[in-house]
Amino acid sequence: MIYLNLVNELICALCWGITIRLILIRHLNSETKVARFNTFAFVLMVVNLVVVLPIFAFLLKNLSIQSVSWLSSLVVATIDALSTFNLILFCIFSCCTRLQKCPTTVQDFLVLGAAVKHGQVPPVLATRLDKAINCWKTHQSAKIIVSGGNSTESKRI
Structure with missing residues (x-):
């Protein structure tokens, strides 16, 4: 046992x-x-x-x-x-x-970033961007804001 x-x-x-x-x-x-x-x-x-x-x-x-x-x-x-x-x-x-479907009223879309290595967009970020673009097609007056950036630059600030 x-x-x-x-x-x-x-x-x-x-x-x-x-x-x-x-x-x-x-x-x-x-x-x-x-x-x-x-x-x-x-x-x-x-x-x-x-x-x-x-x-x-x-x-x-x-x-x-x-x-x-x-x-x-x-x-x-x-x-x-x-x-x-x-x-x-x-x-x-x-x-x-x-x-989930896109909301009925939208002012802006915020897409959370993800680490991009060697210039390739990871599937997590690609899925987020695709979802934002699909919702944007319904609400074209909204802006798409993408967050993220170079982590080495943010450490210097």
């Missing part, structure tokens, strides 16, 4: 480590790569929900409550369940915001 607990915690850590890397470190230059990485992160979370969390439930039920393995299983399972729930809520919120 102790080895099952350690292996399960390792699988949990790998699933979350890779998922966090996929979310935070975006060096993707095409929508197909973004879709592939998002699909991979989704598969890791399904593995987490279908394999890791049920094994934690099994371990918590069958290990002695006074053991260190039970306590570590409880801590990791709690963090894992809360993190997975939060990621699911984030994905739902993200999908809902992408489906």
